[in-house]
Amino acid sequence: MSSGNKLSEWNDQKLQRLTEKISRQFFQRPFKHQASFNSRLRTTGGRYLLVTHNIEINPLVVIHGKTELLIGVIKHELCHYHLHLMGKPHTHQAGEFKNLLMSTQGIRYVPQLQPLKLRxxxxxxxxxxxxxxxxxxxxxxxxxxxxxxxxxxxxxxxx
Structure with a gap:
């Protein structure tokens, strides 16, 4: 399967459904905001937006890896999401974040998504x-x- 085909299998609606399912299954809480792909992300697998509570995922995660990598990135962003909405510390350094990430088996770091251009x-x-x-x-x-x-x-x- 070529990398273009992997990405064409995915769209924002499918990502939204997967995010809602992971949220219910691993966090026992609903995900009530939007999950979408953002092709402008370059160095990160995803991000949680504090103001809108939306989650954006780098489409290179789908192209680069397996479904497990995408699920790991979604779990990582959902840790930020749920802790923030509960009013708890949600930064990478916070103990609550690290514990929740470990208990849900989310990933801490995404492998290099684009090759470095070392010149x-x-x-x-x-x-x-x-x-x-x-x-x-x-x-x-x-x-x-x-x-x-x-x-x-x-x-x-x-x-």
Missing amino acids: YLYVCSDCGQRYYRQRKINLQKFVCGRCHGKLKLGSHFAS
């Missing part, structure tokens, strides 16, 4: 430590993190 390789002149970067760095300002040696541009990969 530059910097090498330490002293210890040989290699650093891959997306952008150029100022070689007058930065030094090796391991030995504080001078960095030099090792390679430039065309994008």
